[in-house]
Amino acid sequence: MDASLALAVSVPLIGGLLATALPKRAQGLGLLASVATVLVVGWVMAGVWQQGSLHAELGGWAAPLGIALAADGLSAALLGMAALVALGVGIYASGYFRSADADRHFWPLWLLLWAALNGLLLAADLFNIYVTLELLGLTAAALGALTGTVDAVRANLRYLLVGLLGSMTYLLGVALVYTSYGTLDLGLLSNALEPGPVAATALVLMTAGLALKAALFPLHFWLPPAHANAPAPVSAALSALVVKAAFYLILRLWLDVFAPVVTPSAAGLMGMLGALAVIWGSWRALRAERLKLLAAYSTVAQIGYLCLFLPLLQALPPGAERDDLFVALVLMALTHGLAKAGLFLAAGLVQRSAGHDRIDDLGGTAQHMPATTFTIALAGTALIGLPPSGSFVGKWILMTSALESGQWWWILVIAIGTLLAAAYVFRVLSRAFNLEPTPRSFVTQARTEVPALLLALTSVAVLGLAADPLWRLLGAGGGA
Amino acid sequence: MSLETLLPAAIVVSSLLPGVFIFLVKEESHILRGVLNMAGALIKLVLVGVMIWGVYQGETYETRLTLAPGLDLVLSADALSVLFVTLSTVLWLVTTVYAIGYLEHSPNRSRFFGFFSLCVSATVGIALAGNLLSFVIFYEMLTLATYPLVAHRGTPDATRGAKIYLAYTMSGGVLLLVGAIWLQAITGPVDFTQGGYLEALSGDLQGPLVAIFVLLLAGLGIKAAIVPLHGWLPQSMVAPAPVSALLHAVAVVKAGAFGIVRVVYDVYGIGLADRLGLLTLLGVLASTTIIYGSVRALYQDGLKKRLAYSTVSQVSYIALGASILGPIATIGGMVHLVHQGIMKITLFFCAGNYAETLGVHKVSEMDGVGRRMPLTTLAFTVGALGMIGIPPIAGFVSKWYLGLGAVEADAHWVLLILAASSLLNAGYFLPILYRAWFRPEPDAWPKERPSKGRFETMGALLWPPVVTAGLCLIAGLLAAAPFSPLEWAALIARREYL
Numbered sequence: 019m020d021a022s023l024a025l026a027v028s029v030p031l032i033g034g035l036l037a038t039a040l041p042k043r044a045q046g047l048g049l050l051a052s053v054a055t056v057l058v059v060g061w062v063m064a065g066v067w068q069q070g071s072l073h074a075e076l077g078g079w080a081a082p083l084g085i086a087l088a089a090d091g092l093s094a095a096l097l098g099m100a101a102l103v104a105l106g107v108g109i110y111a112s113g114y115f116r117s118a119d120a121d122r123h124f125w126p127l128w129l130l131l132w133a134a135l136n137g138l139l140l141a142a143d144l145f146n147i148y149v150t151l152e153l154l155g156l157t158a159a160a161l162g163a164l165t166g167t168v169d170a171v172r173a174n175l176r177y178l179l180v181g182l183l184g185s186m187t188y189l190l191g192v193a194l195v196y197t198s199y200g201t202l203d204l205g206l207l208s209n210a211l212e213p214g215p216v217a218a219t220a221l222v223l224m225t226a227g228l229a230l231k232a233a234l235f236p237l238h239f240w241l242p243p244a245h246a247n248a249p250a251p252v253s254a255a256l257s258a259l260v261v262k263a264a265f266y267l268i269l270r271l272w273l274d275v276f277a278p279v280v281t282p283s284a285a286g287l288m289g290m291l292g293a294l295a296v297i298w299g300s301w302r303a304l305r306a307e308r309l310k311l312l313a314a315y316s317t318v319a320q321i322g323y324l325c326l327f328l329p330l331l332q333a334l335p336p337g338a339e340r341d342d343l344f345v346a347l348v349l350m351a352l353t354h355g356l357a358k359a360g361l362f363l364a365a366g367l368v369q370r371s372a373g374h375d376r377i378d379d380l381g382g383t384a385q386h387m388p389a390t391t392f393t394i395a396l397a398g399t400a401l402i403g404l405p406p407s408g409s410f411v412g413k414w415i416l417m418t419s420a421l422e423s424g425q426w427w428w429i430l431v432i433a434i435g436t437l438l439a440a441a442y443v444f445r446v447l448s449r450a451f452n453l454e455p456t457p458r459s460f461v462t463q464a465r466t467e468v469p470a471l472l473l474a475l476t477s478v479a480v481l482g483l484a485a486d487p488l489w490r491l492l493g494a495g496g497g498a
Numbered sequence: 499m500s501l502e503t504l505l506p507a508a509i510v511v512s513s514l515l516p517g518v519f520i521f522l523v524k525e526e527s528h529i530l531r532g533v534l535n536m537a538g539a540l541i542k543l544v545l546v547g548v549m550i551w552g553v554y555q556g557e558t559y560e561t562r563l564t565l566a567p568g569l570d571l572v573l574s575a576d577a578l579s580v581l582f583v584t585l586s587t588v589l590w591l592v593t594t595v596y597a598i599g600y601l602e603h604s605p606n607r608s609r610f611f612g613f614f615s616l617c618v619s620a621t622v623g624i625a626l627a628g629n630l631l632s633f634v635i636f637y638e639m640l641t642l643a644t645y646p647l648v649a650h651r652g653t654p655d656a657t658r659g660a661k662i663y664l665a666y667t668m669s670g671g672v673l674l675l676v677g678a679i680w681l682q683a684i685t686g687p688v689d690f691t692q693g694g695y696l697e698a699l700s701g702d703l704q705g706p707l708v709a710i711f712v713l714l715l716a717g718l719g720i721k722a723a724i725v726p727l728h729g730w731l732p733q734s735m736v737a738p739a740p741v742s743a744l745l746h747a748v749a750v751v752k753a754g755a756f757g758i759v760r761v762v763y764d765v766y767g768i769g770l771a772d773r774l775g776l777l778t779l780l781g782v783l784a785s786t787t788i789i790y791g792s793v794r795a796l797y798q799d800g801l802k803k804r805l806a807y808s809t810v811s812q813v814s815y816i817a818l819g820a821s822i823l824g825p826i827a828t829i830g831g832m833v834h835l836v837h838q839g840i841m842k843i844t845l846f847f848c849a850g851n852y853a854e855t856l857g858v859h860k861v862s863e864m865d866g867v868g869r870r871m872p873l874t875t876l877a878f879t880v881g882a883l884g885m886i887g888i889p890p891i892a893g894f895v896s897k898w899y900l901g902l903g904a905v906e907a908d909a910h911w912v913l914l915i916l917a918a919s920s921l922l923n924a925g926y927f928l929p930i931l932y933r934a935w936f937r938p939e940p941d942a943w944p945k946e947r948p949s950k951g952r953f954e955t956m957g958a959l960l961w962p963p964v965v966t967a968g969l970c971l972i973a974g975l976l977a978a979a980p981f982s983p984l985e986w987a988a989l990i991a992r993r994e995y996l
Contacts, residue, residue, distance in 0.1 A: 338567070342566065342567055342568070345566070346566070349566075385652075388521070388609065392521070395642075399642065404638050404639075404642065404671075405634065405635035405636075405638050405639060406635060406639070410635070410638075411565050411566050411569060414569065414631070414675075414679060415566065415569075417675075417676070417679045418679055418682065418683050421679065421680060421683040422683055429676060429679075433672050433675075433676060436672055437668060437669065437672060440664070440668045444645070444661075444664055447645075448649065448657055448660065448661065451646065451649040451650065451651075451652045451656065451657060451660070452652040452657075453652045453653065454652075455605065457525070459524050459525075460521055460522045460608075482565070483563065483565065483571070485565065485566060486564050486565065486566065489566065489567060
């Protein structure tokens with residue numbers, strides 16, 4: 019029984035409840051709960067680092083009856099990334115919201131979302147995953163509509179409905195599994211599972227539902243308006259974390275539980291969709307008129323990159339090479355999470371300072387805010403996949419595997435995606451050079467600018483140059 | 499943790515760290531910024547001095563950081579990297595002094611000097627990169643760090659030039675990346691090895707090896723401005739003079755040429771490159787570029803543009819040297835890496851002085867500048883004559899060895915190229931010298947700055963070109979002295995042809 023797993027879910031939950039009960043202290047309580055959650059997540063990660071994986075049954079009831087929580091390298095890595103992003107978002111939010119009302123509504127929902135996310139990453143059975151997934155979708159849509167504008171409400175209502183459709187489809191798959199195998203526990207299930215039409219149908223249903231939530235091309239249509247219209251701290255969390263959570267589940271199912279069912283052609287199809295997502299998402303990002311819309315489309319492209327790993331993981335035999343590729347996949351996901359959070363937070367500052375986020379009219383604003391422009395540049399480096407970011411290492415390994423498994427055509431996709439990403443990132447950055455007067459200092463509002471900068475910097479310097487421990491974290495208990 | 503493992507990293511960090519702090523310096527604190535700049539440059543110089551001595555003694559320095567299993571970031575020092583590191587470090591110091599003077603009253607200096615330092619850190623990283631992965635990493639960082647310098651002025655022209663620069667270099671970066679990954683997929687992780695490390699691969703890989711070379715060459719050739727990939731270079735002339743100086747002499751163009759040298763000698767090995775027919779390809783491209791650049795330079799009236807096309811032409815001497823099989827040509831190419839750098843930076847400093855002091859931007863406005871600015875024009879003359887290849891200036895030494903190497907390798911056509919190029923060089927430099935010294939001064943200069951002090955222009959602008967012109971003379975006169983660029987190039991050649 020490891021208490022850290024239960025605490026990782028309950029600490030933000032309790033924080034959220036307290037913030038609801040004492041709305042006037044919401045901000046203070048929220049920040050306190052954030053710090054506490056980060057510490058607990060650190061504890062979980064330390065446990066996984068030492069023992070490889072952790073397992074806990076709530077209330078002492080064993081698997082088929084009670085609620086079980088489990089953590090392996092994959093969930094620990096994502097948990098850690100989520101904690102960093104959430105801490106940054108929290109500090110940023112404490113300086114971002116102008117109206118006390120928005121601040122008061124933000125914290126309970128936000129902590130609830132974090133609790134749901136941690137629950138999802140730690141859940142050890144398919145039904146709990148459903149519950150946390152639903153909770154995540156609900157809180158995310160509510161947070162997204164926080165600005166209260168017509169556009170935001172409309173986009174997030176659509177987001178909510180799409181999310182419900184997604185989780186319903188997923189639930190259908192879960193029901194199918196339960197009727198044929200009588201268990202929902204991931205561990206028991208992966209032992210019991212036999213390739214066959216039932217398992218295949220269940221996987222297709224669950225994957226379809228999750229792909230909708232992960233905004234995998236061509237099911238991405240709801241994402242750009244929802245992410246672009248949410249308040250900046252929320253957009254950051256939606257793009258960096260919520261979408262990733264759905265993708266995490268796809269990974270869990272494809273590589274872990276349902277691995278015997280997956281065929282090369284199915285994995286190839288995922289890769290194909292990923293390739294289309296890379297090209298289409300990057301192209302739309304390049305054509306986007308608004309900065310936040312650009313960031314949202316870039317998320318579509320980045321999810322595509324993650325899907326490119328699936329056919330290659332399928333093609334490689336188990337061994338060191340496949341493990342490397344799997345870690346590279348996680349590294350890309352982590353890098354993207356941190357970079358995208360930084361980008362959205364920075365975009366929010368630009369929008370607030372300029373009163374809009376139309377890229378072509380950004381002119382002076384970008385030059386006035388050196389720290390924010392830097393954040394965009396660093397995040398952009400990671401999104402393009404340039405060194406020294408974590409996604410450069412990830413891409414290097416991805417391209418090597420593509421060559422070694424003879425599927426060289428993915429390299430073309432990556433090369434085109436890289437150039438398109440460079441084009442859309444520098445389209446924004448070039449606005450920072452003009453004839454406006456020189457800004458007096460690097461940072462103007464530390465509370466919002468520094469978290470954004472640090473998140474982006476982590477995605478570049480830390481994940482790019484010091485990602486080696488990730489191999490140990492994942493190698494010890496990785497799903498691969 | 500010892501000196502051997504820390505020194506290469508320290509050399510990179512000695513400009514990286516000041517760069518990061520400079521971004522945070524308030525715009526009006528020029529003293530603090532100047533101190534950071536100069537401290538970084540001087541510390542780097544000392545560290546490089548230690549490294550030169552060590553490498554000469556046969557000491558090895560290596561910093562290794564594992565990015566992922568099988569992917570190491572390696573910084574190591576061999577004779578070739580020391581040559582390039584020393585060039586970058588010395589010229590960075592001089593250029594920093596010049597830039598502080600040049601940008602005295604202009605806006606956004608913290609941003610400028612921050613990226614300036616990052617740019618040098620990336621260049622030094624390229625020089626010290628111990629394998630292809632590390633080379634690619636610093637090569638891309640160089641692109642990122644120079645973009646803001648080209649765009650620095652913020653005028654529509656600058657933005658446009660920077661965009662073109664980026665489009666070229668990013669595409670080049672992707673080609674280089676694909677080539678590097680392909681090669682590494684074949685060989686596994688291997689560090690640069692003197693004499694190359696592909697020799698052992700069997701004959702059935704010939705096709706891929708040629709294809710990879712073409713990819714690498716295209717990626718490197720864009721920065722090295724090899725025709726027809728040179729289109730960005732004249733466009734990026736909108737950058738401030740110190741940037742142009744550094745870009746042309748040390749950083750971007752030279753990084754590309756240095757990369758070609760690395761790939762030919764330390765990846766493929768010159769013997770293998772010759773057998774695969776790659777040297778012929780390189781030689782033809784380099785010769786075309788040499789002639790084309792010089793011809794285009796003839797027709798430029800803008801002084802900086804003329805110098806830019808001259809760079810296109812001159813940098814390809816380095817590639818030409820690498821394309822001829824034989825130690826003497828190798829020496830010629832390697833030594834030109836240094837000689838072109840000190841001569842070209844002198845010329846760009848002088849061009850900047852004319853523009854800043856008198857408002858003279860065009861060759862046609864240069865009548866009589868020699869009388870108004872004698873020291874600057876003297877430095878310019880040394881640089882220009884060196885470029886033509888007149889003894890005893892450095893450029894002569896390069897051309898002499900290239901020519902000797904060509905004869906030794908029975909590649910007599912190279913002599914024709916050298917002769918034609920020298921004639922063309924004379925054709926576009928001598929008229930400038932004639933105007934400057936022998937034509938009468940105009941009644942008024944286009945935009946003269948009120949001068950203060952005893953000299954023709956402010957000291958921070960005047961002394962850097964005088965110093966580098968002096969270096970051009972010393973490198974030529976004392977070519978046979980120990981630790982001269984020539985002797986060092988000979989050391990490299992000895993180690994490559996072991």
